[in-house]
Amino acid sequence: MTLVLPTASPRRKANFTAYELTVFGVVAALFLLALIGPMIAPADIYTSNMLETLFPPSAEHWLGTDDQGRDIFWRLIAGSQLSLFATVLVVILYSIIGMIVATLATVGPRWVDELLMRVTDIGLSLPGLVVSLGIATVLGPSLQSGIIALALTGWPMTARILRTTMRQTMEQPFVEGARILGVSRTRLMLKHVLPNSLDVLIVKWAGDISFTMLILAGLSFIGVGAQPPSPEWGAMISGARGNMSIAWWAVAAPGAAIVINAVAFALLADILQVRRDPSLRA
Amino acid sequence: MGVDTILTDGIIPAPVRRRPEALLQVEQLSIDIATRDANVRLVDNVSFGIGRGERVALVGESGSGKSVTAQALMRLNSRVKLSGRVNFDGKDLLSLSPSQMAAMRGQRMGMVFQDPMSSLDPLMTIGDQVAETLRIRGISKRNARQRALDVLDELKVERAAERLDSFPHEFSGGMRQRVVLAMALVGEPDLLIADEPTTALDVRVQERVLDLLDEISRRRSLAVLLITHDMGIVAGFADRVMVMYSGRIVEENEATLLFAEPQHPYTRGLLEAVPRADVTVDRLRSIPGAPPVPAARPSGCTFHPRCDRAMAICSSVEPGEAITPSGARVRCHLYGAG
Amino acid sequence: MLQIDHISKSFPAGRGQRTMVLDDIVLNVDEGQSVGLVGESGSGKSTIIRCALGLAQPDSGRVSYSGIDVHRASRFDTLRFRRDVQLVFQDPYASLNPRMTVEELVGEGLLVHKLETTAAGRRARVVEMLRMVGLGEEALARYPRSFSGGQRQRIAIARAVVIRPKLLICDEPVSALDVSVQAQVINLLQDMQAQLGLGILFVAHDLAVVRHLCTTVAVLERGRIVEHGSREQVFDAPQHPYTKALLEAVPIPDPAIGRARRTERQLAT
Structure with a gap:
């Protein structure tokens, strides 16, 4: 035969390894925690208790208390919703922007493609953190500002990768076939090209969440994102850094929470990447 | 030179009736591959022989196991598990060490594949690539180069001397396939395994390559195992034909007899399903369904779901081998033997 | 019906040179006629197909379909052309969108050309079409990956034929299939032609298949039609x-x- 044909096989079974299942479990647990965290946390984590400031970790306060006497463990739990959901929101927002840009560049005439890709190039060449810092400062320091700033600076990579993939998909015979059938441009994009190009983003999303979580915490730490007394993790570190020499746990605990989340999502990204392209398997 | 060879055999070479001295003897060869879920049998209990200078064709569709069989003879695929015996000129190939096997491949057995580009190193000159097996054997650079040139001449590569120093991309598809043939033939092997050697080529180029192969095999008394899906190229080339279906050889006979009196319903179906360029028929007789994948092979005779002459026994009992009056070795319940 | 009228096309070949890919091609397909176009690789077969479908622009000459100039047609005429002229690809693995079910794939033409406006109406037509190509209703909700090559080519034919085109262009439709499956698809194309009065432009390198399917045959050598006549003329004399x-x-x-x-x-x- 001229072509090596893949054989028709029944739906591929998943067959996850123990390691993969562990990572999936951790990520699921982090999401669950973010969902129910604020509900199960006691109400007093938002109020000061000056009699219990900067207690070290103990049986009563597992991760100690902060300078306002609030329990750090429960603040982390409650804050996970803010941190994780804000991160996910940022990724969703900039992915939408990226998809719109990539789609317009793919269907549009040549000059639209050129224009959008030059704008994307500029976006890619600017230092994202510095620009978002600027935007957030102009908008006034708050978590919303941080989210908007990151959404506005995060999309170029998505747009670039997606456009490349969509161009490749456009070359597929089935896309040509749809054109011969008389399918409209909008339908061609929405039904044929986009669905067959998004795979590449699914892998990217997990990595994006990991990365964005660090950046968002960074903005809060610098002081242009979420503001104290918010239990957002970056803000918690920011609030506690003044007392680092006498109460290291108040800084280390939210730092560790950020790292655990970032690493979990980075590992997830890695697994998805290998699943998509098994040749990467060691 | 070519003419002499032919004339000694008569103008139209008569099909080889006598059994030539066996060069390769394959006995009950089975090939399995371990997937994540299960062990899949790719080739099931296949036995055949190839005589010195004999041209044998192994015909089959995708999933029939024909290419896996060829690779197994050369022990090229380390992911599969081989069982049975492969005897080549007195040596059991399956028990050779990897280095002994490598020497075998360079000196006694050659192989060419469908896509010549995948067998060629784009950064190495043609001359160096053809001479490589000789250099590995310790033949001097000058002698190796001379012999490479001789083989290319024998394969009618024009201006071969000038082209020794060119690179694969400077050659057309047909020329590349000749270079690959030269690489396989330069060590003067006794057996050449050709896996779909002309499938990627246009018909006229295909014809020329097959003519060359035919001529060289006669002149050198080179045995050829031609692996293909195309009954047409088999007809003009092979002395003997084996038809493989879903991991088993279902029919084997002298080429003339196999085409004149196909015995197995699959062989017959194949011959009737292919349109011919020299006659017009109203309608082709088609075989229903598709060849099975090795992991989901039907019970009993693997062809029974597609067979128009299937009987009750066919779905449950695997047919044994029977010899028909026309001399065919056939695995089908229509011919008695259980 | 389809008239390929003296089209030529060349591509730049570097250093200001141009390679002639098509040289003054003339080819007609009438209603219900089956025309074979034979050529080896690099003969310009696929460029002719692309020009005939209006996907590539010839340098000179014109392609017209029932009086419509394919390359200069109005939106309305183009839509009609797209309904009347369909293509079956060589590779049934790449020509079907892997993320659409068989029902969506076969029904898409009905939807796009507003031939059936209700989902129920479309489904009925799709099922009828699937029966015609030898597949059952149970195929509706399945995706292309769960079918063999021959079955996919049936789905591709169903997708092209469901909108009742007048001309079906076939680009090597059986060369990627197993030998024992090729005859099924060839017979199916023959049936379609007989039942629906379909015109067929069959483009292939395989002379035997062309002899079997086509009553008129053109032979293409390096962008030029060197022989053109009835099947008997071309094959027997x-x-x-x-x-x-x-x-x-x-x-x-x-x-x-x-x-x-x-x-x-x-x-x-």
Whole structure:
């Protein structure tokens, strides 16, 4: 035969390894925690208790208390919703922007493609953190500002990768076939090209969440994102850094929470990447 | 030179009736591959022989196991598990060490594949690539180069001397396939395994390559195992034909007899399903369904779901081998033997 | 019906040179007629298909379909052209969108051309069409990956034929299929043509398949049609040396013919 044909096989079974299942479990647990965290946390984590400031970790306060006497463990739990959901929101927002840009560049005439890709190039060449810092400062320091700033600076990579993939998909015979059938441009994009190009983003999303979580915490730490007394993790570190020499746990605990989340999502990204392209398997 | 060879055999070479001295003897060869879920049998209990200078064709569709069989003879695929015996000129190939096997491949057995580009190193000159097996054997650079040139001449590569120093991309598809043939033939092997050697080529180029192969095999008394899906190229080339279906050889006979009196319903179906360029028929007789994948092979005779002459026994009992009056070795319940 | 009228096309070949890909091609397909176009790789077969479908622009000449100039048609005419002229691809693995079910794939043309406006109406037509190509209702919700090559090519044919086109262009539709499956698809195309009065432009390198399916045959050599006539003329009394050479090189599944030809050639050199 001229072509090596893949054989028709029944739906591929998943067959996850123990390691993969562990990572999936951790990520699921982090999401669950973010969902129910604020509900199960006691109400007093938002109020000061000056009699219990900067207690070290103990049986009563597992991760100690902060300078306002609030329990750090429960603040982390409650804050996970803010941190994780804000991160996910940022990724969703900039992915939408990226998809719109990539789609317009793919269907549009040549000059639209050129224009959008030059704008994307500029976006890619600017230092994202510095620009978002600027935007957030102009908008006034708050978590919303941080989210908007990151959404506005995060999309170029998505747009670039997606456009490349969509161009490749456009070359597929089935896309040509749809054109011969008389399918409209909008339908061609929405039904044929986009669905067959998004795979590449699914892998990217997990990595994006990991990365964005660090950046968002960074903005809060610098002081242009979420503001104290918010239990957002970056803000918690920011609030506690003044007392680092006498109460290291108040800084280390939210730092560790950020790292655990970032690493979990980075590992997830890695697994998805290998699943998509098994040749990467060691 | 070519003419002499032919004339000694008569103008139209008569099909080889006598059994030539066996060069390769394959006995009950089975090939399995371990997937994540299960062990899949790719080739099931296949036995055949190839005589010195004999041209044998192994015909089959995708999933029939024909290419896996060829690779197994050369022990090229380390992911599969081989069982049975492969005897080549007195040596059991399956028990050779990897280095002994490598020497075998360079000196006694050659192989060419469908896509010549995948067998060629784009950064190495043609001359160096053809001479490589000789250099590995310790033949001097000058002698190796001379012999490479001789083989290319024998394969009618024009201006071969000038082209020794060119690179694969400077050659057309047909020329590349000749270079690959030269690489396989330069060590003067006794057996050449050709896996779909002309499938990627246009018909006229295909014809020329097959003519060359035919001529060289006669002149050198080179045995050829031609692996293909195309009954047409088999007809003009092979002395003997084996038809493989879903991991088993279902029919084997002298080429003339196999085409004149196909015995197995699959062989017959194949011959009737292919349109011919020299006659017009109203309608082709088609075989229903598709060849099975090795992991989901039907019970009993693997062809029974597609067979128009299937009987009750066919779905449950695997047919044994029977010899028909026309001399065919056939695995089908229509011919008695259980 | 389809008139390919003196089209030529060349591509830049570097250093200001241009390679002629198509040279003054003239080819007509009438209603219900089956025309075969034979050529080796690089002969310009696929460029002709692309020009005929309006996907590529010839440098000169024109392609018209029932009076519509394919490359200068209005939106309305283009839509009609897209409904009337369909293509079956060589590779049934790449020509079906892997993320659409068979129902969506086969029903898409009905939806796009507003031939059936209700989902129920479309489903009925799709099921009827699937029966015609030898597939059952249970195929509706399945995706292309769960079908074999031959079945996918049936789905592709159903997708193209469901909107009742007048002309079906076939680009090597069986060359990627297993030998034992090719006949099924060839027979299906023959049935479609007989039942629906479909015109067929069958483009292939395989002379045997063309002889079997087409009553008129054109032979393409490096962008030029060198022979054009009825099946009997081209196959039984070829005039052009290129056609003769091709016919002599086609393998015939008969050992006596094959050996006799080889001996003849070897004696000639």
